[in-house]
Amino acid sequence: MQDGTGLLVDGTWARGSGRLPVADKYTGEVLAELHVPGPDQVDAAVASAARAADGLPPARRAAILRLAARLLDERRAAILAQYVAETGFTPADAVTEFDRTLLILELCAQEAERLTGEMVPVQAAAGHDDSLCFTLRVPVGVVAAITPFNAPLSTVAHKVAPALAAGNAVVLKPAEQTPLCAIALVRALLEVGLPERLVQLLPGPGETVGDQLVRHPDVRYITFTGSTAVGRHIRAVSGLARTHLELGSNSPTLLWRDADLDHALPLVVRAGYRKAGQVCTSVQRLLAHATIADEVTDRLAALVGDLAYGDPRAPGIQVGPLISSEAAGRAEALTADAVGRGGRLVTGGGREGPMMAPALLSGLPDSARLASEEAFAPLLAIASVGSLDEAVRLANATRYGLQAGVFCQDLDIALTFARRLEMGGVIINDTSSTHPDPMPYGGVKDSGQGVEGPAFAVRDMTESRTVLVRHRRAGL
Numbered sequence: 520m521q522d523g524t525g526l527l528v529d530g531t532w533a534r535g536s537g538r539l540p541v542a543d544k545y546t547g548e549v550l551a552e553l554h555v556p557g558p559d560q561v562d563a564a565v566a567s568a569a570r571a572a573d574g575l576p577p578a579r580r581a582a583i584l585r586l587a588a589r590l591l592d593e594r595r596a597a598i599l600a601q602y603v604a605e606t607g608f609t610p611a612d613a614v615t616e617f618d619r620t621l622l623i624l625e626l627c628a629q630e631a632e633r634l635t636g637e638m639v640p641v642q643a644a645a646g647h648d649d650s651l652c653f654t655l656r657v658p659v660g661v662v663a664a665i666t667p668f669n670a671p672l673s674t675v676a677h678k679v680a681p682a683l684a685a686g687n688a689v690v691l692k693p694a695e696q697t698p699l700c701a702i703a704l705v706r707a708l709l710e711v712g713l714p715e716r717l718v719q720l721l722p723g724p725g726e727t728v729g730d731q732l733v734r735h736p737d738v739r740y741i742t743f744t745g746s747t748a749v750g751r752h753i754r755a756v757s758g759l760a761r762t763h764l765e766l767g768s769n770s771p772t773l774l775w776r777d778a779d780l781d782h783a784l785p786l787v788v789r790a791g792y793r794k795a796g797q798v799c800t801s802v803q804r805l806l807a808h809a810t811i812a813d814e815v816t817d818r819l820a821a822l823v824g825d826l827a828y829g830d831p832r833a834p835g836i837q838v839g840p841l842i843s844s845e846a847a848g849r850a851e852a853l854t855a856d857a858v859g860r861g862g863r864l865v866t867g868g869g870r871e872g873p874m875m876a877p878a879l880l881s882g883l884p885d886s887a888r889l890a891s892e893e894a895f896a897p898l899l900a901i902a903s904v905g906s907l908d909e910a911v912r913l914a915n916a917t918r919y920g921l922q923a924g925v926f927c928q929d930l931d932i933a934l935t936f937a938r939r940l941e942m943g944g945v946i947i948n949d950t951s952s953t954h955p956d957p958m959p960y961g962g963v964k965d966s967g968q969g970v971e972g973p974a975f976a977v978r979d980m981t982e983s984r985t986v987l988v989r990h991r992r993a994g995l
C-alpha cells in the first residue's frame with residue numbers, strides 16, 4: 520500500500536469523504552486507498568486554483584516543467600512498476616509512455632518560453648496612421664483536466680503541462696482505475712517548486728467528482744480525453760467553458776495492393792495489440808486490398824497467434840489483461856456478433872476474466888458492430904476492399920474520425936486517401952496509431968474537437984487580449 524491520500528486541495532494533501540481502492544489489474548491486489556473529495560472540497564479546489572492562476576513568469580514555468588521531467592526520470596523504476604500494476608500493461612508499454620511523458624514536459628517548457636501574441640496592422644483604418652496594435656496571450660484561468668485510464672502518464676502530461684506552460688492553474692481528475700501515475704507527476708511538480716495551489720488533484724468517480732468539476736462556473740477551459748458518451752455529456756453541461764475533447768474511435772488502417780507487407784505487418788500487430796488494444800488509435804479495422812487480403816490474413820494469423828499474453832510482468836509477455844472483466848466481456852460480445860454475421864475468427868478470442876487471447880477476424884461484415892463501434896480490446900478485424908472508392912467508403916462508415924493509417928507506395932493514391940478520409944489525421948506508410956507528440960492530434964465527427972500537441976494546446980489554453988496604442992509622433 521502506498522502512503523498518502525492522493526487528494527490535493529488548496530495546497531494540502533487532504534482527507535476526503537470517501538475512499539477509492541486502486542487495484543493491480545492482473546493480481547487484483549489493492550495497491551492504495553485514495554481519498555475522494557466531497558462536494559465542498561471540489562469547490563474549494565476550484566476556488567484555490569482561481570486565486571493562484573497567472574502567478575508564474577514564463578521562464579519559471581519552463582524551468583519547473585524541465586525539473587519535474589528530471590525528477591520523474593530519477594524515479595523511473597518505481598513509477599514504471601506502479602504503472603504496470605495499476606494498468607495491467609506490459610513494462611515495454613510503460614517505458615514507451617514514460618519516455619513520451621518526459622518529452623511532452625520538455626516540449627511544453629519550450630512553448631512556455633516562446634508563447635507570444637502578434638502585431639496587427641491597424642494602420643489600414645482611417646485615423647490610425649500612428650496606432651500600434653498587438654495581442655497578448657493571457658492564461659484562461661482555471662483548466663479542468665479529466666483523463667482516461669489507458670494513458671495515465673502521457674495523457675495527463677498532455678493536459679497538465681500545457682495548462683501550466685500557458686500560465687493557468689489546473690484541477691486534475693484522473694481516471695479512478697489508474698490515478699497513481701497522476702499522483703507521481705503532481706508530486707514531482709510540487710517537489711521542484713511549482714507553487715502548490717497551481718495544481719489541485721481530485722481522485723474519484725467521474726459521475727460525481729468529474730461531473731461537479733465540469734459544471735463549475737469558475738472553470739474556464741475543460742480538457743477531456745475519454746469516451747464519446749462522456750464527452751457529449753461534458754459539452755452539454757459545461758456552460759460557457761471552452762472544451763477540448765479527445766474521444767472514442769474505431770480506427771482503420773489501409774493496406775493498398777503495393778504495400779510493403781514485411782514492413783507493414785509487424786507495425787500493424789504492434790498497433791493493434793499493444794496495451795491489449797486499449798489505445799484510441801489502435802488498428803481495429805484493417806482494410807486490405809483484395810489482391811493481398813488472403814496473404815495478409817495468413818501472415819497476420821501467424822504473427823497474432825504467436826503473441827504471448829498473460830501476466831504483464833512475466834518475461835516475454837506482449838499482451839496483458841484488459842482493464843476489467845466487463846471490458847473483456849464486451850470485446851467477447853463484439854467478436855461473437857461479427858462471427859454471427861458471417862465473419863471468421865482466425866485466431867484467439869478466448870476469455871478468462873479480464874484476460875482475452877489476442878483475436879484476429881477476417882471477412883468483417885459491414886453490418887457487424889465491430890465495423891462501426893469501438894472495441895478497445897486486443898481485437899483486429901480484416902475486411903477486403905476492391906477499389907479506392909470502396910476503401911474510402913468503408914473507412915468512413917463509422918461515426919468516429921480520429922486517425923487512419925495508409926500503407927501505399929503510390930503517392931497519388933496515398934494523397935487521395937489523405938484528402939478523402941474523414942479523420943483528424945492520416946498517417947501515410949504507418950498505422951493509425953502513430954502519434955509523435957509534437958504533431959497536432961485530435962479527432963473529427965464523434966471523435967472529438969480541438970487538437971492536442973504542446974504548441975497547439977498551450978496556445979489554445981490562453982486567450983487573446985488586444986492592446987491598441989494611440990500615440991502622436993513626438994515633435995509634430
Ligand code: NAP
Nearest residue numbers: 666667668694695724725729730745746749765766767799
Ligand atoms: P471514460 O469512461 O469516458 O472516462 C474518462 C474520464 O471521464 C474518467 O476520468 C472518468 O472518471 C471521467 N468521467 C466519467 N463520467 C464523467 C462525468 N459525468 N463528468 C466528468 N467526468 C466523467 O473513458 P475511459 O474508459 O477511461 O477511456 C476509454 C475511452 O477513452 C475510449 O473511448 C477511448 O477511445 C477514449 N480515448 C480517446 C483518446 C483520444 O485521443 N481521442 C485517447 C485515449 C482514450 P472515472 O473513470 O474515474 O469514473
